[in-house]
Amino acid sequence: MLAHPATKYRPFAPIALTDRRWPNRTIDRAPIWMSADLRDGNQALFEPMDAERKLRFFRTLCAIGFKEIEIAFPAASQPEFDFVRQLIEQDMIPEGVTIGVLTQARPELIARTIEAVRGARRAIVHVYNATSPVFRDTVFGMDKAEVIALAVSAVSQVCELVAAAPETEWVLEYSPETFAATELDFALEVCDAVTAAWGATPQRKMILNLPTTVEVATPNVYADQIEWMHCHLARRDSVILSVHPHNDRGTAVASAELALMAGAERVEGCLFGNGERTGNVDLVTLALNLYTQGVASGLDFSDINAVARVAEECTRLPIHPRHPYVGDLVFTAFSGSHQDAIKKGFAAQAKDALWNVPYLPVDPADLGRSYDSVIRVNSQSGKGGVAYLLETHYGIVMPRRLQIEFAGVIQRHTEMHGGEVSAADVWRLFAATYLDAEAPVHLIEHHLFEQGSAQGVRLTISFHGQRQVISGEGNGPIDAAVNALRSIGINIQVRSFEERSVGGDSEARACAFIEVAGAGSGERFGVGLDTNIVTASLKALVSGVNRLGLMDTAEREQQAA
Template sequence: MLQDPSKKYRPFTPVALRDREWPNKVITTPPIWMSTDLRDGNQSLFEPMDGEKKMRMFKMLCQIGFKEIEVAFPSASQTDFNFVRTLIEEKHIPEDVTIEVLTQARAHLIRRTMESIKDARRVIVHVYNATSQPFRDVVFGMSKDEVKAMAVNAVTLVKELSADMPETEVVLEYSPETFTATELEFSLKVCNAVTAAWNATPERKVILNLPTTVEVATPNVYADQIEWMHRHLERRDSIILSLHPHNDRGTAVASAELGLMAGAERLEGCLFGNGERTGNVDLVTIALNMYTQGIQPGLDFSDINAIGRTVEDCNQLPIHPRHPYVGDLVFTAFSGSHQDAIKKGFAAQKAGDPWNVPYLPIDPSDLGRNYDSVIRVNSQSGKGGIAYLMESKYGITLPRRLQVEFSGVVQQHTDANGGEVSASDIWQLFSATYLEPAEQVRYGGHHLFEHGNGQGIRLSIEIGGVSYLLTGEGNGPIDAAIRALRGADIELQVRSFEERSISASVNGGEASACAFIEIAAQGREFYGVGMDTNIVTASIKAIVSSLNRSHMACTAPQLSRLSA
């Protein structure tokens, strides 16, 4: 049993704001979005992103529509410093995008940070120092005046160094770290001193970022704190008021939405809520919450699957299957009554009418997804679930999205034939769908060869009864095979790839490796599966399987420039 919390924890003192206005406000426009996936998100990973993944994430954030992206903590590591230099020197930053760099309020770190941004067009330099009583007394051993001086001295140094960089427009951002646990009057005093030291004007605004570094109270308290600051800040017309909520109490989204109602104009967070401890606020959820209320968020999540797969790969962290909007199961109903209501809602929905389908707050097609109604084999009948039977009977562990896709095949079978589905029925359906489909493309063989720092492949395939020899080069056999097919005008994009050993005999066969590949083609996504004793062969068979499943029109004229 938990001990008496009143003996160990003290409740947070509410803000004395009896005439608060935010409860009567509504969000009508999106905030200025700032992604910190490459900094706050990256520093919280088991294995921080390497340069290739950071670049891939940066380019995706630009494509989504972020105009402000915090890219690094350049004084913290040579890796971060080099990434900033690469972005600038190789001109990867679009003209309408401003990068942001973070530094503590310490002179040598600020100087190193300013070195990293040399020759950039426009940069936000984000300076912070903690201001709450535990940090003042325990961590720093400083008085309030000394903590305020730390902030002012840091801002003054950034201002002086900026004057020596006329080619770069430097925008100041200041965060009183641990704002939510700091006395409001002191937070106000520090922020006013910072804007005065920077000499902020309406033409040269300063970003004041008020973070819930750690959530210490309910979201309404944070909204009160933001509204209080919004009302009392000096030079308010020269300030962009920013939020940076964390999710320690699980209420970061609510804190952000109420904070925007309370007067903030800018929001910092990560895609899908990655970040220190329980994470930063989830920008995808907030943007799509706005979208469901008729507000165009200005961020493009129309291909949410591709974004999710990229984030999972770069962060090496899975997105929860019940995550709002993007989780693998959020558009899947297991309940029969839910399936019935959704089915009737789709039937009644007319083009041009407001969205009004039960259980679905958003049209899945707006996100490039569809509604997957999953038929579950009743485990209490002794048949087990589809995934359970495939693993326990045949030793094949299906990726979750393949489970959802294949369950639709099972559903079609049960709708047409009725009755229960046995383990052998499921295997026959799986084999016919993925391993032995009506083949337009047939695998013949392959030969690998070394190429520079990568690998090349000569791939023998048969298309419509005609044999072709395709050649491709890439960073590995899968990449090389994809490039070989693209050279034959067969366009496809790889969404995900997994390889696994088979832990049981498959109908007495000798296959020991199984590969699963998810591709995007013709505006849809398809899985392919390959099995073989050799994992590379299994992987190439999986690619061929995915092509056959996509029903691509691979005709001889498209391959006319190849030798048979």
């Protein structure tokens, strides 16, 4: 039994605001977005990203539209320092994008941090020190005056160092770490001292970032804290008021939204809520929440699946299937009443009318999601446990997104033919959909070769009935085959690849699953079976290509019958 709260925990005292204004406000514009994925998000991983993954993630963030990206804690390690130098020295930072770096308020770390970002076109130097009572008393053994002196000394050092590097436009960001648990009058005293030390003016603004380093109260209390600071800062016109909500209570998105209503102008967070402990505010959810209220976020999530795949591959963290907006199952209705309401909503939805479909707060098409995935058969629905039957009878363990895709094939079959779906029916439909299609591309044979440090492949194919030999190079057989197909005008991207063994001992076969995307053709899976894993992978790639071009599954089902 849990201890009674009164015996162990102290409730957070409410803020005495007699004229709070934020409850009557609405959010009518997007904040300044700052991605902390490469810094806060990276330090929260079991295995931090290497330079290659960080660079891929950085380019994705730029493509989404982030103008401020905190890229590293360069004084923490040599790889972090080197990554910052790589971006600057190789001119990898797009015009209009500002990089940020974080440092504790310690002289040697500040010096190393400034050294890391020298030569950047524009850089945010983010300095922080903890201010709450438990950190002052228990962690650092400092009184209030010493905490203020530490913050002012750090900012003064930054001022001195950046003055010697005028080729860079320098922006100071200061965070009173653990702000949400700090006495408001003291937080104000620290922040005012820092803005004075920097010499903040309306023409040379600095960023004051007020984090919920640990959530200690309900989101409305945080909104009160932000509004109080917003109204009492000595140099409010010289400050960009920023928030950095964590998710210890599971309310980071709500805290960010109420903070924006209370006067915040900037939000720091991570894609899909990654970050220390329970995570940072989820910038995807926050941005798309604004979007569903008619507020343009300035961020491009029109291909949310592609963003999700990059995040999963770079962080090696899965996205929950019920994650808002992006989870593989969030646009899935298994309930019969939900299915009926959604179908009727789609039928009634006029093309240019405001979105008004039951159970769907956003049009899946706006996020690059397919309507085909909205209504599917549940394995518990009585129409057959599709994934279960394939696995138990044929040894095929489908990836989750393929389960969703193939369930739609089964549903259309049952709607056309009725009756119970047997294991043999499921296998016949699976083979007809993924294994047997041989047009417009049929793979005849392949040969691998080495080309310097690259892998090469020579494919003999039949393309629209004409035998051809094509070749390509890449970082592996699949990448090489993709490049070979491009030589005949087949332009695709591989979104995911998985391989599993089917059967055992001498009868074992490799089963490859490849998810491919084509311009204007959506995304489809291809599947390949063979005793050789490379052959299975190439068969899966060709299967995916053919499925992108053969969208009429019902016709193929009739042929299979």
